[in-house]
Amino acid sequence: MRSGSRWADGLSVRGRLRASLIRWGVAHPAPFLNHGAAAGIGERRHDLARHDDNQARPDLAAAATSKDLRSAPRHQWFCFPHSYSYRLVNTVLDHWDLPSDGIVADNFSGSGTTLVAARERGLTALGFDLSPLSVTVGTAKIASYNLLTLERALRRVMSAPLVDSPQVPDRLSRAYTDAELREIFALLHPIRTLRGSSRPFFVVALLSAARQFSRAVPDGGWFRWQEWADRSTEIRDAFEDVISQMMADVQALNWSEGECTATARRADARQLPISSSLVDGLITSPPYANRHDYSRVFHMDLLLLGEAESDVTRLRHRSIRSHVEAKSPRGFKRLLEAYKPPLLLNEALQALPPNADKRVERFLRGYFQDIYLSLIEVARILRPGGRAAYVVGNVRHAGVMVPVDEITAELAEQAGLEFEVAWIMRERGNAAQQMGRYGRQASRESVVLLSKRASP
Ligand SMILES: C[S@@+](CC[C@H](N)C(=O)[O-])C[C@H]1O[C@@H](n2cnc3c(N)ncnc32)[C@H](O)[C@@H]1O
Numbered sequence: 001m002r003s004g005s006r007w008a009d010g011l012s013v014r015g016r017l018r019a020s021l022i023r024w025g026v027a028h029p030a031p032f033l034n035h036g037a038a039a040g041i042g043e044r045r046h047d048l049a050r051h052d053d054n055q056a057r058p059d060l061a062a063a064a065t066s067k068d069l070r071s072a073p074r075h076q077w078f079c080f081p082h083s084y085s086y087r088l089v090n091t092v093l094d095h096w097d098l099p100s101d102g103i104v105a106d107n108f109s110g111s112g113t114t115l116v117a118a119r120e121r122g123l124t125a126l127g128f129d130l131s132p133l134s135v136t137v138g139t140a141k142i143a144s145y146n147l148l149t150l151e152r153a154l155r156r157v158m159s160a161p162l163v164d165s166p167q168v169p170d171r172l173s174r175a176y177t178d179a180e181l182r183e184i185f186a187l188l189h190p191i192r193t194l195r196g197s198s199r200p201f202f203v204v205a206l207l208s209a210a211r212q213f214s215r216a217v218p219d220g221g222w223f224r225w226q227e228w229a230d231r232s233t234e235i236r237d238a239f240e241d242v243i244s245q246m247m248a249d250v251q252a253l254n255w256s257e258g259e260c261t262a263t264a265r266r267a268d269a270r271q272l273p274i275s276s277s278l279v280d281g282l283i284t285s286p287p288y289a290n291r292h293d294y295s296r297v298f299h300m301d302l303l304l305l306g307e308a309e310s311d312v313t314r315l316r317h318r319s320i321r322s323h324v325e326a327k328s329p330r331g332f333k334r335l336l337e338a339y340k341p342p343l344l345l346n347e348a349l350q351a352l353p354p355n356a357d358k359r360v361e362r363f364l365r366g367y368f369q370d371i372y373l374s375l376i377e378v379a380r381i382l383r384p385g386g387r388a389a390y391v392v393g394n395v396r397h398a399g400v401m402v403p404v405d406e407i408t409a410e411l412a413e414q415a416g417l418e419f420e421v422a423w424i425m426r427e428r429g430n431a432a433q434q435m436g437r438y439g440r441q442a443s444r445e446s447v448v449l450l451s452k453r454a455s456p
Helices: 013-024 069-070 086-095 113-120 132-142 147-158 170-177 178-192 200-209 232-252 299-304 307-316 333-337 343-351 357-379 402-413 432-438
Strands: 103-106 122-127 216-219 222-225 262-264 278-283 384-393 395-397 400-402 418-429 443-451
Touching: 069 086, 069 122, 069 222, 086 278, 103 113, 103 357, 113 132, 113 170, 113 262, 113 278, 122 132, 132 200, 147 178, 147 200, 147 232, 170 178, 170 299, 170 432, 178 200, 200 232, 200 395, 222 278, 278 357, 299 307, 333 357, 343 357, 343 400, 343 402, 357 384, 357 402, 384 402, 384 432, 402 418, 402 443
Parallel strands: 103 122, 103 278, 122 262, 278 384
Antiparallel strands: 216 222, 384 443, 395 400, 418 443
C-alpha cells in the first residue's frame, strides 16, 4: 500500500485552512470580473499554427486517449470514452511548479482522471461535474478504503435475498431481461443501504458489471441495440470479478483518511460552488464540440443510478452546449454582455455552406459562450499566478474546420486569463461521415495552457 508513507502527516496547516475554506466556501461568490483587461481582444487573432510558443508534442499523442486508463489501478473502475490519460495530467503537473500541498481542480471531472492523478501526488483534488454518474465514479475513485469494511459490505450485499425489481423506465426493460433486472436490483438494494465510501465503491462495481450485459451497446456518441438471450445467471459472477479487481486496486493504491482532501461534487462548470482565488492548478477537458452528449452514452447507467428519464433529459438540456439538444443556461445574461464572439469563430461560421444544418451554427455559438463562462469561473477560482490546462479537440462541421484550441485561447484572454502555450498532441482523422463527404482533414487535439496573472 502506498498509504502512510509520503503523506503520513495528513493535511498541512495550509491544507487544513484551504480544506475549511472549501467546506465553508460561499455558494456562489461574486463572479470574477476583469473585462476591462479584455477590451479589444475579440479582434485579436491567436493563430496557433504560426504562434512561436506553440509546441508539437507528438510524445503526448497516446496520453490524449483513455487507452492506458483501462489497466491502471482505480482509473480502470469506470472509463469514459473520451478521457485523457493520467500521464497527461502528470506531464502538466510536472510542467507546473505547484506547492506540494496545492489544490488541483477539474471543472468537467468526468471519470475523475485528474482527481486520481492529483491525489496520487498528495495534492488536494476538487472535481465538479453536472452528471451524477461522474460524481459517483469520481467519489469512488478518490476515496480512502478499509479492506475489512469492504469485505464485510460485500458479504452483506451477496447474501441479500432476491427482491422484485421496481417499476423501471422502458429503456431499462429493453436493455435487460426481467430476470437480469431482478439480479441487478437484488445487488443494488443492499448497496443503497451501505454507508460511507463503500456505497459509491459498490455502485460503481455494479454499473461496471451491468454494462457487460446491457443490450444498449455504446457506439461512438450513441448506442445501438443488440439482442441476445437472457444472461441473468452470469451477473453475480461478473460483479464478483469486478469487485476482486477493485479490491486488488485498493491494495495497490490507497490513502489513509485525512491524507489529503479529495471531493467530487455535482456542479455546473459555469457556476462553481467554491471560493475565489483558491485553486493552484486546474486540468480539464470540456465535452468536445462534436455533438457528443454524455447523457446519451451513459443513459442506462444514469437510470440504474436511480435517475428518472426526466432527470436525464434535464441533464441533457443543462450540459454544456456541445450538442444540439443542450439549452442556453439562465442567469448569465450580464456576464455574456461582455462576450465578443471570437474572430475565428465568426470566420468558421461564415464559411459554413448555405445548406449546412442550421442547428450547427446555433450550438457552436452556444458552445463557445459556455466555454467562455467556464473560463470566467476558472479565472475566479484560480489564485493569482495559478495555472490551467484545457484539453480540447478541433472539430469539423459541414466541411469547415473549427479551431477550438485557438478560440479557447482567445476566450481565456477575454475571461481575464493569460494564454501561455498550446501543446499540439495529435491530429485526429475526421468522422467517417465527414470524411466520405468532404475528404480527409485531420483535427488537432491540444492542451491550451493558461495562467492567472500574479498579484502586482
Ligand atoms: C470530456 S468529459 C471529461 C472527461 C474527463 N477528463 C475524464 O478524464 O474522464 C466532459 C464532462 O463534462 C461534463 N459536463 C457537461 N456539461 C457540464 C457542465 N455544464 N458543467 C460541468 N460538467 C459538465 C460531462 O458530464 C462529462 O463528464
